[in-house]
Amino acid sequence: MRNRMATGEVPENQRFEYWLDMICSIYVQLECDQPQESALFGEIEFSRIGGLDLTELRANVPRVRRTPLHVSRSGEDYCLVQLQQAGKGVVCQDGRIAVVSPGDFVLYDCTRPYELMFDDEEHHVMVLRLPRSHLEQHVTGLEELTATTVSGDGAAGHLLLSMVSTLRKQADRLHPASAQGVSDAITQMIAAGLRSLPQANSRRPSSLHAYHLTRIKAYVKERLRDPGLSVASVAQAAGLSPDHLARLFRGEPLPLSRLIWQWRLEACHRDLVDPRLASRSVSDIAFSWGFNEAAHFSRSFKEQYGLTPREWRQQAVTVQNPA
Template structure:
């Protein structure tokens, strides 16, 4: 499981909540001023997830104002970029002379070295924040700085891919081992760099390694979205991404697998989850297999037994039987 620090306002006396949370924020991030009309009984639930040098912090809290002043910057500047995915609510950022609004399923970006002020809306806000050292950004510093404060969508393209990564990561950190943290941090910074580059209109400034990892993630997300299509195959995937078949195979060879094996594993995992779902107990096994692109039940049964050590019907019986 990844290392997490959790803060729940319900665990703290009402009169101490806001101050305790403010102290946590200032220890964990660049020092800032915080104020809220709800400070007397502040409601917040926040987690800090360490990913090597990067930090991800899903949180939900009441309306708030964040201020990073020139004086605070002179006192301490950790030299980090910050990116926030808004899942519920809205916000407004003033960065020098630059001003931007941010609604649900948009990103707003910030820089610890620049004075800023951020207001959340009048309702409870839910976000996933990201913070990592500027030195880790696989983009030239000048290019990355140009993307700060610009409006970025989380509904399509690279933004949607990054949002999907953050939501999946924060929804269940128990599926990852502590040793996965630095690797996940690298994937995260590559995706943020790709989003910045896309926002600026080019990805030519990405390092080759960051470009490769981002392209691989984009292809894997495409496969996940099309698993139900029986004719999904390496050639159709390569065509959809405007790359050669040999390039596609090289990308997956770098991941120590093949395209076909990766597709099969994802399909088997989806089918396994369906077989373990009590709500689908009466669904015929062949229909579940077909739902995930297996056109022949015998092929599905053989592949399932090889992967999980049991035939599909025995696995379903074991997974859905009542327990004491």
């Protein structure tokens, strides 16, 4: 079923808040700028088709942003695919800038910040929202394919636009039993367009993936003593969603939560045998590295090293000062 919402349905002094609430509920949490030289105008038609949402949007909002704060505060794990209908759009994400002309499409990932800009007084786009996991079944390395224009002159871009345009007109007539098949076909066509991009054929590991891992590990090391350090706090600081953080560490020996625990145990293991810290208690050392429960720390230490913290310390003293 197709639904329509428009700013003309509310008084002019309420339109900006109404529009912002509308796009946040339909897409993901966002912020946007008001037009400077004319009254705000916006209308959206939206339909649910199988596993994806299709929207058609006309508006004169010049800029839209999803900030690191929006990402860290929400668990929205979607990809958005923007098909430009009229006016030019600019999509910025992952250090790339894509200019999108009518007929082109572009991908952006809601698990990371992005910015959209429109240089015409009124723009017209169709937007597909689908779970990231659905698209990952058909194409890998999505983080290297965001903010990159897929030309409408290519076969995949042209076919996708044709399919979506037809679907928009026929959405109300689509039998529920057919909806998922149509949704799958559109997802596969999006993937085909993305696979046509030059970087999709690169065998190199994702530089963005490596960059995120490096900066996240550096952040954790700097704040290892902070008892409030957690997966959630790291995600917020990095401007990434917790789900994206989990995916980054999927190929690592330890998930992030376990890595924090492991590094803290290693730091305590080292400090307990440091002669300069001999006057400090076991609990004091444990708490200084972010642990907040002595008994739990002692059990974890023994599981890791085969000795309690006190036994490890005493063994080191015996070695350093033999009788």
